[in-house]
Amino acid sequence: MARIQIDKNSSRKDVIVSKAAALFREKGFKAASMRDLAESVGVEAASLYNHIKSKTELLHELCFGVANRFMHKIDEVESEKVTALEKVEHLIRFHIDEMINHYEEVYVSDREWKHLSDPYLSNFQNQRRMYRKRFAAIIEAGIKQKEIKPIDAPTAVLILLHAIGGIESWHRSTQKISAEALTENMVSMLVGGLVNK
Amino acid sequence: MARIQIDKNSSRKDVIVSKAAALFREKGFKAASMRDLAESVGVEAASLYNHIKSKTELLHELCFGVANRFMHKIDEVESEKVTALEKVEHLIRFHIDEMINHYEEVYVSDREWKHLSDPYLSNFQNQRRMYRKRFAAIIEAGIKQKEIKPIDAPTAVLILLHAIGGIESWHRSTQKISAEALTENMVSMLVGGLVNK
């Protein structure tokens, strides 16, 4: 049987990582076993180790993949020539989009990073802390320019990020409104909660 | 040594349940072992089973304890003679208060209920679904009375509940603003995102 794929190894690994995301999301990192994962990939558990080093490596890849995308995005947004409030809205829309289209990875990275071990754990926590600080700084700027009402910026960031995490429930619900409607509703409520008057 | 406690068994169990909440919050239900719990209580693992039936029983108690408080509260709020928007604000304040003062139980009930097993699991999911429906109905009423802007009510509920879950980050942060300041900031942003104009 002809194989179109040239780099079989890397493709196989991608499949494993993506199945791992789905499994870790569904059961949690600790409760998901490598035997579960093997079954969902369609091989024996031992065979997984020809493509990956360890279970934790899968978590690294998921967490840092997501973290990198967010870091890249905030670089981009910071250099935009728009109002602070518009920057905030762009970040909100990016988070919503990520949560809609890369649900499993984002969810796992958000809830299961605690199970990373230590060179990676502190690295991840630092990136996360940094990201939130930069997000808060944009809100702070918006407050100074009176576009955003005077609130505690770190609290606002925490509300925004967690609120968007609620898209989890949307994914799991049976009667979903459309992704577009969801996005506009969320933006309306979240940006509406920020604006001055 | 005199013992003031009359019902030793029930007191001992309360300690175990509360230590379990802290441990499950910190490590996650699956990753927290009964040996960890025993150590934090100050006994051997086997001794725990004189007070509890199983590890899962601990999770039941935590999840349903929290669920019952919320169900009781929404009963109360529904019968209040105030505007729909005020009812929503009361629920928001209750959620914030619960998340500030019963952090560990609420957090565990929110994130670890997946590990319940099945008579309890469906029961819990039903209560949760019911609660959200009733919350959404209040918002719907507020929209009809033009107190609340026309948004998708289930989406609004999802945003509110998850946003308040963000208090987790406040608990873990080193430079906490006061509980009162946190509450007023959150109410301002969340209620502000709902009001019509």
Added chain:
DNA sequence: CCTACCGATCGGTAGG
């Protein structure tokens, strides 16, 4: 409440 211990399951390795 403890010592001693169980069967099951886990992540991972050896060797082909």
Added chain:
DNA sequence: CCTACCGATCGGTAGG
């Protein structure tokens, strides 16, 4: 990629 298997750890029980 598989068979066979490992040491560790888990939730829980027996018996005192």
